[in-house]
Amino acid sequence: MYYFVVNKISGNGKGLKVWKKVEKLLQEKQVNYQVRFTERPKHAVEIVKEFSSKACNAVVAVGGDGTIHDVANGLIHSNIPLGIIPAGSGNDLARALDIPMDYKRALERILRGKKRKMDVGKIGEEYCMTVTGIGFDGKVAEINNTAKYKDLLNLVRLGDLSYGLSVLHALFQYRPVRIQLKIDGEVQSFSNVWFIAIANTPNYGGGIKICPDACYDDGLFDICIVHSVTKWELLRTFPKAYKGKHVSHPSVTMIKGKQVEIIAEPPIIVQSDGEILTKTPVNVTIQKEALLIM
């Protein structure tokens, strides 16, 4: 049995459109399936816990990174594999795992049944699959999640541009802060920090390669700290991040580690997989091979 969790409104309605096509294919192929639709944020976590693990081939998320985040949070340490049919705006996890954006090919891959293990990040009781962003990019996520232009750009299939616009918006609101960082027990201080990205996979924000060498199964986070840079220099360097070319900039520090503690003054927003989670202080740890994916 394949269980599908569909977020109809992901990608501004793409979730429902993609699901209708997937359902047709499942019926043609005579695959046994059940489907549940999410009705609110975090609903997918509850839905997944109701599924019987007996005879379950996979739980498949049809949606974007937020939907996958919720489904995965219900599956962690369960030994039930997570399948992904991308139907969001950013689809950064699918991109990192080389999952086809085309629903047909994504479904074929799930039905082939090949499994692999991936690491996840843990913050409190929450698990994160892609990137945890602290500071400026938390502000960007906050703006992007409520932006009216996100829906408009999705409508004209330019959803990827929405994050770029939210970055510009946040640039005029955010003030850099002083932070203390403890990575695997070693304390470092940085002043004028714009943001810190703690990455399990390379991309966020619809293809920004913030930590180009991050790898989902190496047992490590790649950590990018952007500090001591003017607003205009940040703006000038930002486009380079789409190709991961920002890492050589003198205001960018890259570190690898398994456990990251962050204290900031004043406290700053923490987002994970594009969802606002909390504010600093925060402790993020890698959970090696905690999620089975297809």
Ligand SMILES: Nc1ncnc2c1ncn2[C@@H]1O[C@H](COP(=O)(O)OP(=O)(O)OP(=O)(O)O)[C@@H](O)[C@H]1O
């Ligand atoms: N019925 C619903 N009504 C409102 N929000 C929902 C509903 N179902 C799920 N959600 C929430 O919608 C949010 C957005 O979903 P998702 O991230 O999958 O799409 P997206 O933002 O278009 O894609 P991406 O994150 O890849 O850019 C998530 O926080 C999810 O929990």
